[in-house]
Amino acid sequence: VPPLWVHEVTPEVLEAMAGTDAPQGVLAVVDTAAPTLEDVLASGPRLLVLLSHVRDPGNAGTVIRGADAAGADAVLVSDASVDVHAPKVVRSTAGSLFHLPVVTGLYVDATLARLRAAGLRTLAADGSGTTLLPDADLTGPHCWVMGNEAWGLPEETRSRCAFSSWITAAGDRSHCDGRHLQTRTWWTSPPRPSSPPTTLEDGSQHGRFP
Numbered sequence: 725v726p727p728l729w730v731h732e733v734t735p736e737v738l739e740a741m742a743g744t745d746a747p748q749g750v751l752a753v754v755d756t757a758a759p760t761l762e763d764v765l766a767s768g769p770r771l772l773v774l775l776s777h778v779r780d781p782g783n784a785g786t787v788i789r790g791a792d793a794a795g796a797d798a799v800l801v802s803d804a805s806v807d808v809h810a811p812k813v814v815r816s817t818a819g820s821l822f823h824l825p826v827v828t829g830l831y832v833d834a835t836l837a838r839l840r841a842a843g844l845r846t847l848a849a850d851g852s853g854t855t856l857l858p859d860a861d862l863t864g865p866h867c868w869v870m871g872n873e874a875w876g877l878p879e880e881t882r883s884r885c886a887f888s889s890w891i892t893a894a895g896d897r898s899h900c901d902g903r904h905l906q907t908r909t910w911w912t913s914p915p916r917p918s919s920p921p922t923t924l925e926d927g928s929q930h931g932r933f934p
Contacts, residue, residue: 738751743811744811756809758828759798759825759826759827760827761800761827761830761835761838763825763827764797764798764800764825764827765838765839765842767797768865769797769798769844769865770797770865770866771791771794771795771796771797771865771866771867772796772797772798772799772800772839772844772866772867772868773787773791773796773798773799773800773867773868773870774799774800774801774802774830774832774835774836774839774846774867774868774869774870775787775799775800775801775802775805775870776802776804776805776832776869776870776871776872776877776881777802777804777805777871777872778801778802778805778806778870778871778872778873779805779806779872779873780806780873781806781810781812781813781816782812782813782816783873784801784805784806784808784813784816785812785813785814785815785816785817785818785821786816787799787870788808788813788817788820788821788824788826789816789817789818789820791820791824792817792820792823792824793820796824797825798824798825798826798827799824799825799826799827800826800827800830800835800867801826801827801828801829801830802829802830802831802832802835803828803829803830803831805828807828808821808826808828809821832869832881833880833881833884836869836881836884836885837884839867843865844865844866844867845864845865845866845867845886846866846867846869846884846885846886847860847862847866847867847868847869847885847886847887847888848869848871848877848881848882848885848887848888849868849869849870849871849877849888850871850876850877850882850888855887855888860887861887866886869881869885
């Protein structure tokens with residue numbers, strides 16, 4: 725185990741290092757685990773998410789958090805997307821970044837080809853899609869591909885996917901953001917066992933039902 729170096733600094737220095745208005749008093753510089761695409765594929769994934777040119781930190785964090793909650797096996801991030809270790813991304817993941825495998829620095833075209841070779845269908849999540857989500861065939865292992873918040877996925881990327889799916893937002897088609905990706909991952913998430921409902925004093929029941 726390498727030695728742990730501790731340095732005491734003034735509140736002013738700590739605030740400058742933290743980059744936040746009210747730092748919690750401790751900062752750490754650590755090495756992080758760096759899973760690879762091959763590590764993820766070796767585990768036999770059934771649900772993945774690939775971010776292509778996603779630039780908004782909060783959006784990226786929301787996708788990672790939503791994918792984690794939906795039971796995704798990993799999130800894949802292209803080399804042109806936001807740095808997932810940027811402070812705003814880390815905060816918006818609400819801790820999911822630290823236990824869900826997140827693979828970064830990927831080239832989109834090569835990744836799509838590798839996913840297909842491994843038996844995963846690649847599904848484009850884009851406002852210009854031709855398949856409405858409830859009508860989509862979501863059986864078997866697959867990976868949702870999410871594009872830029874403003875312009876979505878380029879045609880060449882959509883053409884490499886099995887189909888392109890869209891979600892209506894207030895009656896209009898919309899490019900994907902974190903909320904839309906959460907909808908897709910929950911729609912295709914692995915089944916979860918239902919817990920028995922809790923009966924309250926007034927006779928009402930709360931909980932997850934089959």
